[in-house]
Amino acid sequence: MNIRKIVTALIVINIIQFLIGITIWITIGIYGGGINNIYAYIYVLLILLSSIITVISIYNVNRQGNDNMAETIRNLEELNTKLRAQRHDYLNHFQVIYGLMELQEYEEAIKYLEPVFKDIMKVSKALKTAQPAVNALLQVKMEAAENKNIDFFLDIRTDLKNIPMEPWNLCIVLANIIDNSITCLAEIEKKKTIYIEMDESKSNYSFQIINNGPQISEDQLTDIFKQGFTTKKEQGHGMGLYIVSKIIEDVNGTINASSNKKETGFYIQIPKVNHNRDKTLIDSKKL
Numbered sequence: 001m002n003i004r005k006i007v008t009a010l011i012v013i014n015i016i017q018f019l020i021g022i023t024i025w026i027t028i029g030i031y032g033g034g035i036n037n038i039y040a041y042i043y044v045l046l047i048l049l050s051s052i053i054t055v056i057s058i059y060n061v062n063r064q065g066n067d068n069m070a071e072t073i074r075n076l077e078e079l080n081t082k083l084r085a086q087r088h089d090y091l092n093h094f095q096v097i098y099g100l101m102e103l104q105e106y107e108e109a110i111k112y113l114e115p116v117f118k119d120i121m122k123v124s125k126a127l128k129t130a131q132p133a134v135n136a137l138l139q140v141k142m143e144a145a146e147n148k149n150i151d152f153f154l155d156i157r158t159d160l161k162n163i164p165m166e167p168w169n170l171c172i173v174l175a176n177i178i179d180n181s182i183t184c185l186a187e188i189e190k191k192k193t194i195y196i197e198m199d200e201s202k203s204n205y206s207f208q209i210i211n212n213g214p215q216i217s218e219d220q221l222t223d224i225f226k227q228g229f230t231t232k233k234e235q236g237h238g239m240g241l242y243i244v245s246k247i248i249e250d251v252n253g254t255i256n257a258s259s260n261k262k263e264t265g266f267y268i269q270i271p272k273v274n275h276n277r278d279k280t281l282i283d284s285k286k287l
Contacts, residue, residue: 128156129198133167134174138196141178150185150192158200163270165251173247176240177209177266184213184264200272207268216259224257 093116100109129135138154145152163170178194185192190212197208216224225245248255253270 128154128159130159130161131163131167131170133171134160137171137175141175141182145178145182145194148182148186148192150182150194153193153195155195155197158198158205160198160200160205162272163205164272165247165270169247173244173268174207174209176244180240181209181211181213181264185211187214188212203272205270205272207270208265210263210265212263214264215261216257216264221257221259225255 093112097109097113100106100112142152142154160170174196178196181194185194193212195208195210197206197210199206225241227242245255248268248270251270253268255266255268257264257266259265
């Protein structure tokens with residue numbers, strides 16, 4: 001069933017429930033009295049609270065979805081701006097290089113070409129999947145990491161064309177883990193690296209996000225995907241990896257973490273067949 005229809009149905013049901021509760025409350029006030037009506041008031045109050053909490057929860061989930069979509073759009077716009085800027089600059093770069101070659105300033109031409117080539121390769125590394133939102137996210141995170149002197153390595157061996165999850169959900173998963181890696185690497189002084197590998201087999205898509213930050217203890221690894229758990233001192237953390245685990249769980253995938261003195265890694269497996277989705281399709285065909 002379409003998620004929008006489910007949300008609409010929940011809202012309608014809770015509005016009806018709320019109106020019924022109000023009606024009972026007014027009716028009791030007009031016609032009733034006594035101890036039995038105290039329990040009725042409590043019952044009606046619980047109904048009203050349940051309706052209010054449900055509607056607020058739906059609103060918050062919808063707002064979070066809109067925020068995620070807005071961030072994806074911003075990432076795509078930033079990537080598009082980057083590509084347009086590169087295209088605009090290509091002619092100027094070629095003219096400069098051609099002029100240096102004409103003057104036989106070969107070493108200067110090589111020096112000029114190195115940063116240009118590096119900038120082009122940054123974008124081309126991220127443009128290897130069939131998911132524009134993922135490409136844009138990788139580009140943004142690559143630049144964010146390099147601005148903090150973190151070496152960012154991508155090894156993409158799949159186009160993710162048929163991955164059975166929404167692109168923005170995959171972006172939530174990747175963004176949370178990459179952001180956590182960048183934050184952890186701020187604590188060390190040695191050379192900092194983040195390595196991301198995306199691959200696929202006949203049955204699964206696989207993801208590895210590895211950083212060389214500080215070790216996470218065994219106790220923390222046990223609780224790392226639990227709601228509210230965080231190693232950060234600031235308030236407002238503790239939901240990212242929990243949300244990540246739930247998104248992956250919804251597509252029958254798995255996520256695991258390991259950590260030692262050398263590196264910390266997150267390992268994700270997502271089956272190519274979404275059994276929940278396929279079951280829904282089969283049931284709908286039966287109807």
